[in-house]
Amino acid sequence: MINPQMVMYEEEFNQIQAVVDRLVRDANAKVVFIVDKNGQLIAASGDIDNVDTTSLASLTAGNIAATGGMAKLLKENEFATQFHEGEKANIHIQLVGNRVILVVIFDSRSSLGLVRLRVKKASEELNHIFESLLKKVQEPGADSPFAEITDEDIDNLFND
């Protein structure tokens, strides 16, 4: 196995979703989402029908990667927090446990102070959840559901 896999199970997903849902309310946010450092969207909540979360996820990860690259050049470990202020929308980006990225989009109904405060608490909770998820994934016997796929299954995917 070359790459350690990121795996998401129902139990942890529900816990994560609960944290994200609550954060939308507590921070008066428009949208909250969680992305892994490779740009894969993990969970989202709020007014997500009006934003392209897939694109945002990939750009957020690119942003964090670029900022991480700058940090390295300055011999910093990471810049864990970023804030972008727009005319109407603002984005707060927080690296959680150096593993996933918590993004909060908010407008004038909220404030940076409130968002910061709520993000801090949510980050701690998320960190715990992802730690236990990581342990679960590393346990032996957690078989890949793909062990049973056949070459035929793969070929069928391309018969169009």
Next chain:
Amino acid sequence: MSFINYMAREINCKLVYYGPGLCGKTTNLQYIYERTNPEAKGKMISLATETERTLFFDFLPLSLGEIRGFKTRFHLYTVPGQVFYDASRKLILKGVDGVIFVADSQIERTEANLESIENLRTNLAEQGYSLDKLPFVVQYNKRDLPNVASMEELREMLNPTNVPDFEAVARTGVGVFDTLKAVAKLVLTELKKGG
């Protein structure tokens, strides 16, 4: 690093198009974008300079259909080909599941091809990957131009390990989907092995 989501029953994989400047990486993505059904693709994002040279990356999310009840999603990325954007290239390779090397077949780009594939090896190694173990395919692009190197020469230089390789004209789409399918297949086969 593929991402298996049991809750959403999805499998997400990251593919990276690598190669020297102006070899046609972005053109590959543009062709795929144009020829894919709207429901199977997301928005294509290009972080480019004013002269349309890739500055950071292009991004295209694609759905390929279901396999054993799991939706397969591929995230396609390109790197900036110009030599001085090396720091950005390294970032984009993070968590990669499969690599497509797009070579520029023109004779005068021989050195640029070699330099780029060497750079790919180095940047992968820095992150603990080996090009020999990763799902990897080669595309010889711009085969329609008059001044191209022969396939034998290109193969010898760029594909000594004999991975799947394809002749292409990305501008008109020749070989574009063959290349994509080949690397997607290799990535899924790797998953099957328990990767």
